[in-house]
Amino acid sequence: MVTNCLNCSTRVEEVWSWRGLFYREPQFLCRECEKWLEKIEGERCRGCSRSLEALPSTLVKEDICLDCHRWELDPEWQGVLNKNVSLYHYNDFLKEYLARYKYRGDYVLARAFSHTIKSYLTKVEYDLIIPIPLSDERLYERGFNQSTALLEEAEVRPSHILTRLHAEKQSKKTRAERLRQVQVFQLVECDVKGKSILLFDDIYTTGTTLRQAAKLLKEAGADEVSSVTLARG
Structure with a gap:
């Protein structure tokens, strides 16, 4: 064919x-x-999947990057997100590809990653997989949730138990602004006590968004929260 x-x-x-x-x-x-799609291979940060091979030794603390080390030093965020696994490097090719996918409404482009996502998730144990939600306003602008679409193309059924308040686009914020933002998620009535939960998003940048979602779920009684992202920015 x-x-x-x-x-x-x-x-x-x-x-x-x-x-x-x-x-x-x-x-x-x-x-x-x-x-042009570069899978993340070799030595990587056990916290966020950042490749450690290209990092200066000053930015590595044992087997985690300095960013993850700092997150774990903060009592508010320590242990909130068990770990993140990213599948690809966020190189120029993937950046342009995902821009077409997310911002120009080219939904079908999600199919390119269906086999990789499905293959990885079959090896992972979890009770619920939750795509990071968009606010109603952002969903109206784009017409679809890019994270949900990636899972559905991989024939994975997500759980939609998080909602998101409207906020300025993450891409327009500085790193410091992202780290300072207040809780933007709300939990739909759902019993997550004792459950192992997997969050799913397209890109891991600072890790703030994923940790906010993880914190809410841990406060609601989730036993463990980890995440999978298509790319590591």
């Missing part, structure tokens, strides 16, 4: 998998575009 690359429209032939004679693994990007 022949398809077109979601990024450049080049014709792409699907690749047959050895997992079954009648199973075809869909290919949504051509080889040229696929090679």
